[in-house]
Amino acid sequence: MAVKVGLDVGGSTTKIVGMVDGKIIYKTVVKAADPVTSAFGALGKLINDNSLDISQIEKINITGVGASFSGSPMLGIETVHITEFLATGLGGLYLSGLDHAVVVSMGTGTAYLDASYENVRHIIGSGVGGGTVLGLCNSIIGIDDPGKLTEIASNGNIELVDLTIGDITKAEIPGLPMNVTASNFGKCADDLTREDKTIGVFNLVYQSIGTMAVLSSRNVGIKDIVFTGQLTTMKQCKEALSQFPMLYNVNFIVPEDAEYATAIGACLVQE
Secondary structure, three states: OOEEEEEEEOOOEEEEEEEEOOEEEEEEEEEOOOHHHHHHHHHHHHHHHOOOOHHHEEEEEEEOOOHHHOOOOEOOEOEEEOOHHHHHHHHHHHHHOOOEEEEEEEOOOEEEEEEEOOOEEEEEEEOOOHHHHHHHHHHHHOOOOHHHHHHHHHOOOHHHOOEEHHHHOOOOEOOEOOOOEEEOOOOOOOOOOHHHHHHHHHHHHHHHHHHHHHHHHHHHOOOEEEEEOHHHHOOHHHHHHOOHHHHHOOEEEOOOOHHHHHHHHHHHOOO
16 A cells, blocks of 8 residues: 655644545644644654554655755655645645635635646735634634634624624615625624624634635636635634625535645645
């Protein structure tokens, strides 16, 4: 069995995917104090959990902001650096089953890619992403733990935070339902709970990302939009993005294992 490994290395977290003949046999996330420790820890976990010999690993394709540490073969295995945009685009296509799509990478910020198996092109980027959620929530309620925040937000009431079309007019506007957001935090009052404030932050970030995704799709003339990255794992993701397909005639896809898209795409690159 010849295993191809994809590593998506962040500052302290590494996502690893093992593939055999184009099929995923293993995936996990390893956190550590630094990228070197997390990357080697992930590789060791893959080998241990699958009872592999090092000789069974054909190649390691590595990408991500923390991948620069690796200037030589890891554990003596051929190690190739892959451009992160290319890896993310290919991973988004693989998970969605599409041949051509706008792939949105929701990380600390957000990147928008025009992706096909022939070419992956960066359309535009935005500073609004997971870092925005954590930073704003830390400033507003003093918490920046993603797991805690998503649970807190689950008990918030967005109707007390965002101003909707129905709040500012009783006249019907063609193509805009009354419950569509007119202004994020536009109804914000002094007595909002921390739950309300947190769901407001999530809605602000996801709707900003969704709007940019629609604009990117119009820019390249593609209606299929695939969302990837760690922000896809939060409960609020699909709900916050749910209105966009109806409003703008696009196809929003949040595939299973979307947080592993970059590691998967790294595996798929032939170099």
